[in-house]
Amino acid sequence: xxxxPFTLHCRSSQSPARRGEVxxxxxxxxxxxxxxxxxxxxxxxxxxxxxxxxxxQIILGNTYHLYIRPGHELIRKLGGLHKFMHWDGPILTDxxxxxxxxxRELAKITEAGAAFKSHLDGSNLFLSPExxxxxxxxxxxxxxxxxxxxxxxxATREEVIKGTALTGRWAQRxxxxxxxxxQLLFGIVQGGMHEDxxxxxxxxxxxxxxxxxxxxxLSVGEDQERMLHITEHTAALLPExxxxxxxxxxxxxxxxxxxxxxxxxxxxxxxxRNARNGMLFTSTGRLVIKNARYREDARPLDEACGCxxxxxxxxxxxxxxxxxxxxxxxxxxxxHNLHYFVNLLGAMRQAIEADRLAEFRRDFYTRxxxxxx
Amino acid sequence: xxxxPFTLHCRSSQSPARRGEVxxxxxxxxxxxxxxxxxxxxxxxxxxxxxxxxxxQIILGNTYHLYIRPGHELIRKLGGLHKFMHWDGPILTDxxxxxxxxxRELAKITEAGAAFKSHLDGSNLFLSPExxxxxxxxxxxxxxxxxxxxxxxxATREEVIKGTALTGRWAQRxxxxxxxxxQLLFGIVQGGMHEDxxxxxxxxxxxxxxxxxxxxxLSVGEDQERMLHITEHTAALLPExxxxxxxxxxxxxxxxxxxxxxxxxxxxxxxxRNARNGMLFTSTGRLVIKNARYREDARPLDEACGCxxxxxxxxxxxxxxxxxxxxxxxxxxxxHNLHYFVNLLGAMRQAIEADRLAEFRRDFYTRxxxxxx
Numbered sequence: 001x002x003x004x005p006f007t008l009h010c011r012s013s014q015s016p017a018r019r020g021e022v023x024x025x026x027x028x029x030x031x032x033x034x035x036x037x038x039x040x041x042x043x044x045x046x047x048x049x050x051x052x053x054x055x056x057q058i059i060l061g062n063t064y065h066l067y068i069r070p071g072h073e074l075i076r077k078l079g080g081l082h083k084f085m086h087w088d089g090p091i092l093t094d095x096x097x098x099x100x101x102x103x104r105e106l107a108k109i110t111e112a113g114a115a116f117k118s119h120l121d122g123s124n125l126f127l128s129p130e131x132x133x134x135x136x137x138x139x140x141x142x143x144x145x146x147x148x149x150x151x152x153x154x155a156t157r158e159e160v161i162k163g164t165a166l167t168g169r170w171a172q173r174x175x176x177x178x179x180x181x182x183q184l185l186f187g188i189v190q191g192g193m194h195e196d197x198x199x200x201x202x203x204x205x206x207x208x209x210x211x212x213x214x215x216x217x218l219s220v221g222e223d224q225e226r227m228l229h230i231t232e233h234t235a236a237l238l239p240e241x242x243x244x245x246x247x248x249x250x251x252x253x254x255x256x257x258x259x260x261x262x263x264x265x266x267x268x269x270x271x272x273r274n275a276r277n278g279m280l281f282t283s284t285g286r287l288v289i290k291n292a293r294y295r296e297d298a299r300p301l302d303e304a305c306g307c308x309x310x311x312x313x314x315x316x317x318x319x320x321x322x323x324x325x326x327x328x329x330x331x332x333x334x335x336h337n338l339h340y341f342v343n344l345l346g347a348m349r350q351a352i353e354a355d356r357l358a359e360f361r362r363d364f365y366t367r368x369x370x371x372x373x
Numbered sequence: 374x375x376x377x378p379f380t381l382h383c384r385s386s387q388s389p390a391r392r393g394e395v396x397x398x399x400x401x402x403x404x405x406x407x408x409x410x411x412x413x414x415x416x417x418x419x420x421x422x423x424x425x426x427x428x429x430q431i432i433l434g435n436t437y438h439l440y441i442r443p444g445h446e447l448i449r450k451l452g453g454l455h456k457f458m459h460w461d462g463p464i465l466t467d468x469x470x471x472x473x474x475x476x477r478e479l480a481k482i483t484e485a486g487a488a489f490k491s492h493l494d495g496s497n498l499f500l501s502p503e504x505x506x507x508x509x510x511x512x513x514x515x516x517x518x519x520x521x522x523x524x525x526x527x528a529t530r531e532e533v534i535k536g537t538a539l540t541g542r543w544a545q546r547x548x549x550x551x552x553x554x555x556q557l558l559f560g561i562v563q564g565g566m567h568e569d570x571x572x573x574x575x576x577x578x579x580x581x582x583x584x585x586x587x588x589x590x591l592s593v594g595e596d597q598e599r600m601l602h603i604t605e606h607t608a609a610l611l612p613e614x615x616x617x618x619x620x621x622x623x624x625x626x627x628x629x630x631x632x633x634x635x636x637x638x639x640x641x642x643x644x645x646r647n648a649r650n651g652m653l654f655t656s657t658g659r660l661v662i663k664n665a666r667y668r669e670d671a672r673p674l675d676e677a678c679g680c681x682x683x684x685x686x687x688x689x690x691x692x693x694x695x696x697x698x699x700x701x702x703x704x705x706x707x708x709h710n711l712h713y714f715v716n717l718l719g720a721m722r723q724a725i726e727a728d729r730l731a732e733f734r735r736d737f738y739t740r741x742x743x744x745x746x
Binding site: 040041042044045046047069070074077078079084085086295296298312313314316317319320321323324326327328330331 | 413418443450451457669686689690692694697
């Protein structure tokens with residue numbers, strides 16, 4: 001068993017939820033945590049100082065994108081991803097697997113690794129599990145992810161077995177390639193919607209031994225009930241001493257439910273992408289800023305919110321910026337949405353400490369119902 | 374003669390350059406000054422806090438754009454332009470004349486005012502000189518500009534006479550319509566490239582009496598020598614007790630030359646627009662960030678610059694953001710370019726105080742020659 005970077009602070013008596021922290025080479029972050037996504041060495045539309053101010057503790061970078069542009073060797077030469085993008089806190093990099101999988105007919109998965117074409121110039125590229133570790137070592141991220149195969153949904157049981165087994169063999173190779181132990185390496189549990197295959201995948205990864213464990217292959221089209229069921233099932237099987245990370249999830253409702261079920265770490269493009277499309281998350285529900293009802297609305301996006309955007313700007317102004325396609329629209333909306341997601345997790349941390357997560361969860365839905373009336 | 378908002382601090386012994394300040398309802402700004410352009414109630418790509426940090430003292434808003442979207446009555450209802458856009462410092466609004474003129478065949482100028490079609494939805498609109506004052510009063514800007522007619526270049530002497538005379542009659546009507554004296558009103562000198570017509574226009578405007586005087590109709594296609602000649606000629610005729618504003622100018626070189634000739638105030642979209650297009654201004658000249666030579670360049674944009682962008686980011690990172698079309702590219706480039714323009718004027722204020730403007734001007738060109746070698 002590895003030394004774990006995870007320290008447990010306390011547990012909920014109401015559910016498997018837990019409160020802890022994860023130690024990395026660039027500092028410690030408190031869990032449960034939401035990680036803003038910084039695909040191309042920038043969280044779209046905001047500065048590192050904005051991220052700090054809104055409470056982000058750790059951000060995510062995309063190996064696939066950085067590998068293609070500007071290239072991991074360039075980033076290494078310039079001092080690593082932290083220095084390159086001026087972010088001193090923890091960074092988690094994904095392995096590139098999910099993006100390569102998203103290329104569909106442009107990608108071919110073999111035992112050796114993933115052959116794919118660059119979405120930028122069509123050039124032929126190849127990434128093995130070992131390559132994915134080397135690229136992430138060049139980037140210098142604090143938490144690296146093993147290259148995994150993404151299993152489509154729906155899929156036959158045979159397809160799931162095949163993809164999960166390959167992910168297991170790749171995990172073994174990733175662990176063997178892992179040289180720089182100041183960078184943590186997380187394994188990814190596949191297994192589709194099958195409880196037994198998830199359990200086998202957990203056993204296999206724990207046998208290899210990682211610094212943390214991620215649940216992959218969810219939020220790929222299945223309904224929320226199924227996603228939460230597999231999350232709960234898998235989270236319960238993962239070793240308690242290590243961080244549990246649910247990849248690519250999700251809506252505020254998903255986050256509340258997955259924390260309730262024992263997840264420590266989350267990432268999702270939803271707050272940043274939706275911000276740019278004018279969809280804002282608030283304590284009373286969602287708000288589409290282009291709606292004519294906000295034309296003369298002097299109120300902030302969310303009267304319960306203390307973010308920079310809500311402290312200084314009206315819905316009317318934000319609507320104007322959106323309609324006028326101003327850059328500041330994306331900036332202010334992104335600050336608000338990330339603040340909402342990051343602080344939703346902060347509020348859940350407090351609720352777990354107070355052992356009132358059930359009450360928090362009930363209030364969370366009640367506020368939304370009021371708005372929906 | 375009005376009470377002037379202008380206080381002279383000192384004069385250069387080397388040229389007509391001068392150092393002073395202008396008092397407005399939202400504070401006093403030091404001159405000579407560069408005003409960032411905030412067309413649609415936002416300086417594109419940056420926040421008011423960014424503007425403060427980079428040293429901006431006063432910003433400009435575009436009456437034409439705000440009149441069309443979101444509308445001056447909406448802005449009045451929401452507490453005025455300052456509150457709407459969260460900028461507490463001085464704001465100058467143009468009259469809309471220049472933008473309407475730019476619509477060309479979509480605009481028709483008559484004695485009564487300007488009839489034009491909205492560039493957004495083609496609707497028929499009309500702006501009289503009185504309307505322009507009322508709209509700017511609704512916006513609540515600190516300095517309002519009279520509606521003027523823009524004279525094309527080149528133009529016949531007859532065309533220039535006609536346009537300049539109409540601008541004079543509109544100035545008279547603007548003054549008569551001006552109710553809220555806490556908002557300053559500036560007249561605009563037209564007269565094309567004709568010294569005698571510029572002189573007549575100055576006399577006419579001074580006779581009416583304004584809080585400041587602008588030189589319009591330059592930087593419209595004429596060469597720099599002609600522009601500076603008319604600037605020098607007109608600035609010398611304008612009353613010394615009032616601010617002198619050269620509208621829409623210009624390059625760093627233009628600013629140095631126009632301050633030398635006695636201009637107090639400037640605005641131009643060049644630093645903001647060029648920033649978004651990846652063209653950066655530095656103390657040693659211009660830099661096109663997409664150039665391959667910057668691919669691995671760990672240096673800041675300008676080693677002599679203390680802006681946020683130059684303190685934290687490399688040329689290689691800025692090139693990456695530009696190539697990847699990231700929003701942060703516009704943000705960081707705009708901060709740098711505006712810092713350059715705003716602080717170029719700050720350095721000239723110091724040079725005038727030290728009575729070393731000639732030396733400053735010589736060094737300004739010498740540094741550029743070194744780079745050009």
